[in-house]
Structure formats: C-alpha cells, structure tokens
C-alpha cells in the first residue's frame with residue numbers, strides 16, 4: 001500500500017506502470033467521455049467492466065497476418081513510450097493475428113485525458129487489417145439524438161412542436177440544436193441530420209433542408225421522394241441510412257456524427273442502438289397539449305436515468321417566453337441494467353403510431369412528478 005501511495009505521489013500508475021505526466025486519479029465525467037469520444041476513431045468502444053465498474057476504451061481488430069499484428073504492437077509500443085505520451089495500453093494478441101487494445105488509467109479506475117491522448121495517437125498507426133475483417137467492419141458512424149420534451153413526454157402537435165403551437169419559442173434551445181447538429185471537431189467533416197418523414201414535413205419549407213448538414217429522411221413509402229436537386233437523401237430504415245452513409249464515395253471518411261432529430265419511433269430506435277452514445281434531451285417545465293409523445297419504452301428508459309441521476313446537466317434552468325427548461329445529456333450505454341429493465345415494454349409498445357398515442361398514461365406518475373421535482377424544485 002505504501003509503495004502504491006508513493007507511486008501515486010510521483011504521478012505514476014501502479015498497475016500499468018505509466019511514468020509520464022500521469023493523469024493520476026481523477027477520471028473524466030461521463031459527459032466529458034462522451035464529448036471526447038467524437039475525437040477518436042469510432043472503432044474504439046466504451047466499456048464498463050462488470051467486476052469493478054471500471055471504464056475503458058477497447059478496440060479489437062484482425063490483422064492481415066501474424067507479422068502485421070506484431071508490427072502494430074511494435075508501433076503501439078513506440079507511441080506509448082514516446083515522450084509526449086508515456087502512457088501504456090493493455091495489448092493482447094488474442095489469436096495469432098487478432099488484436100485487442102484496452103485503455104484506462106488504472107489508478108483512476110477509469111478514463112482520463114491521457115487515455116484519449118493515447119487513443120488519438122494510436123489512431124495514427126496505419127494497421128495492416130485483414131481485408132475480410134475490414135469489409136465486415138467498415139468504420140462505424142457515431143449516432144446521437146437531440147429532442148425536446150414536455151414533462152409528460154410530449155414532442156409534437158399538429159406536425160410541429162407543442163410549445164411553438166402556443167407561441168412559445170425557446171431561443172437558446174434552438175441555437176443549441178443548431179450548434180449541436182452543425183458543429184464538428186474536425187473542420188474537414190460534416191454532420192448528418194436524420195429524421196422521419198413527418199419531422200421533415202414539419203420543418204418550415206424555407207428552412208429545409210437544414211443548412212450545413214447532410215439531410216437524410218426516412219420513409220418506407222416508395223412514392224415519396226425528397227425535392228429534386230435538394231441534396232436530401234432518402235432511406236427506408238435506420239440501418240439502410242447508416243449503410244448508405246458509410247458507402248457513398250462522396251461521404252466516406254467525411255462524416256463526424258449522425259444526429260437523429262425525430263420523431264418518436266426513430267428516437268426509440270436510436271436510444272437502444274449500439275452506436276448511440278449521446279442522447280441530448282431538453283426538459284421543459286411546463287406542459288403543452290401534444291399529439292406525439294416519446295414511446296413508452298424511451299420514456300421509461302429516460303425516467304430510469306433521471307431517477308438514478310445518470311444524466312449530465314448541460315445547462316442550469318433556462319427560460320424562453322416564460323417557460324423554464326433544462327438541457328441534459330444521457331449516454332444510453334452507461335446503465336445497461338436500467339435499459340434491460342425497460343425491455344419489458346418491447347412487446348406491448350411497438351414503435352410507431354400506436355406507441356405515440358400511449359403518451360403519459362403508460363408511464364408511472366412518479367416519472368412525471370419526479371421530472372418536475374428534479375429540475376424545478
């Protein structure tokens with residue numbers, strides 16, 4: 001124990017033996033982790049180890065052959081030992097050419113700035129992947145969502161927003177939406193906004209397509225197509241859209257993230273999608289008559305996160321036209337237990353129109369009240 005403390009004081013991680021300006025002991029918050037994830041290759045997966053709840057970044061891949069795997073390990077060693085990094089990954093050669101790289105700061109029992117610096121540097125190594133592996137594992141696109149909800153989980157009214165229908169405008173929420181969907185960390189990349197057909201139709205004609213972003217609209221209707229020459233893309237499902245985006249030559253390597261902007265069914269699919277790690281929710285204090293609601297399954301999952309205090313506050317209380325609201329961000333992967341608990345809704349509440357009508361009735365009163373209590377005491 002003494003030895004460990006000594007190392008701690010010297011800024012060394014006793015478990016991995018890192019020597020440099022060791023990050024030490026304060027793990028990044030989940031919000032910081034979410035933000036930093038966009039800076040590194042989407043091949044990195046964020047994982048929480050069951051035994052001790054520790055968080056790590058893991059990347060697994062198959063090299064062309066044994067020598068290619070060894071070359072990668074050697075290149076990773078040079079990065080880890082470099083003066084700039086001095087932080088070491090756990091690398092396993094799990095089969096003769098299969099590699100697993102795992103990053104964490106052992107002392108912090110979690111992720112620190114140094115893990116992200118190391119991940120970024122490791123991303124610069126050109127690994128000689130197995131062509132078969134690469135074909136089966138095209139670089140995954142990052143998925144996130146942004147939604148604004150009433151305390152009873154209403155999101156829409158007559159094709160528009162429930163509060164706008166009553167003349168209420170949430171300016172800061174709108175500018176946050178614009179920033180969040182438009183801004184990229186890498187200036188050479190662009191974001192995609194992905195939406196259902198009704199959401200598209202709800203955007204005032206003069207404002208669509210949303211500028212500075214690739215617009216994708218989902219519709220199963222073969223007759224429906226986006227306006228000619230608008231540059232808007234159409235897909236028949238979320239999976240098709242992601243596939244199309246990763247295959248279009250013009251967009252390969254150019255997309256930073258795909259942001260789902262509605263409606264109800266798509267919000268649910270996104271929350272439970274393995275590629276989604278960022279779910280932005282603006283919670284309004286005041287209720288407004290709505291005809292479209294988040295699906296019961298999404299409501300329950302978000303309520304569970306709120307109850308467990310799993311979300312990160314992006315803002316304190318804000319106000320627009322007399323209505324108070326708060327912005328939160330959730331990482332659906334942070335609490336698989338809670339999401340598991342919500343899966344009981346799966347059969348009863350298929351996504352789509354039936355789910356829309358369910359609205360507040362399906363969710364315990366506690367969630368509505370607690371929402372108001374948590375945010376607007």
Ligand SMILES: NC(=O)c1ccc[n+]([C@@H]2O[C@H](COP(=O)([O-])OP(=O)(O)OC[C@H]3O[C@@H](n4cnc5c(N)ncnc54)[C@H](OP(=O)(O)O)[C@@H]3O)[C@@H](O)[C@H]2O)c1
Pocket residue numbers: 146147148149154155156157158159160161195196197198199200202218219220221224235236237238261262263264265266269292356
């Ligand atoms: N509060 C907010 O943050 C927010 C955000 C977005 C939207 N809204 C509001 O919500 C309402 C619209 O939402 P909504 O749930 O009614 O409709 P929506 O999801 O925008 O549109 C539904 C239609 O989109 C297509 N679609 C949706 N998911 C699909 C999928 N996975 N695969 C293939 N096609 C899919 C289908 O089109 P086809 O019928 O053509 O096959 C479906 O009928 C509007 O009032 C809008 O203003 C609010």
